[in-house]
Amino acid sequence: MTTEIGKELRKLRIDQDERLYDMSHRLEKSSAFISAVERGSKSPPLGFEELVIAAYQLASDAADAMRRAADRSRKAFTIEAQTPLERDAAGLMARRMSSKMDALSPDELEKILAILRKGECD
Structure with a gap:
């Protein structure tokens, strides 16, 4: 089953006319890892969406959509509260x-x- 972030990543690849292999090189992650995140067998690690946003220089709306998709694809969150x-x-x-x-x-x-x-x- 494709996750929310998986849909955004695939849409981005189509818009950029890239293959999974191309995206993996741009993000410096393995194709297997990106595929696992897309399918939901791996949760997107902390900061993954920011890596995608920076690598593809996503505009504000696209960046917000990627962040929302990453959040919706995670089941657990870590918060480091200071006070x-x-x-x-x-x-x-x-x-x-x-x-x-x-x-x-x-x-x-x-x-x-x-x-x-x-x-x-x-």
């Missing part, structure tokens, strides 16, 4: 997102996303 407040927020968010009993509602998640996205535009 006690950041650790409290990260821990609570993780517990609420993984809880069956006290899960965040779609409306609550939309509100959190709106707050976080507001900071991206600055």
Whole structure:
């Protein structure tokens, strides 16, 4: 099954008239690795989408689409919180997102996303 990032990578290759082999050389990753990320048998490693964005000099909209696709293709995230407040927020968010009993509602998640996205535009 193709992941969200797999769809974006394939679309990028088609737009650039490249083969998987060409992309692997440009990204300095093996063809097998890129194929595994596309299929979802490997999660895109941290920073992979930024490597793609830089290698292909993606414009703002395409870069944002690649970042969203990478996030949607990951099942786990690592957050390095620096302060006690950041650790409290990260821990609570993780517990609420993984809880069956006290899960965040779609409306609550939309509100959190709106707050976080507001900071991206600055």
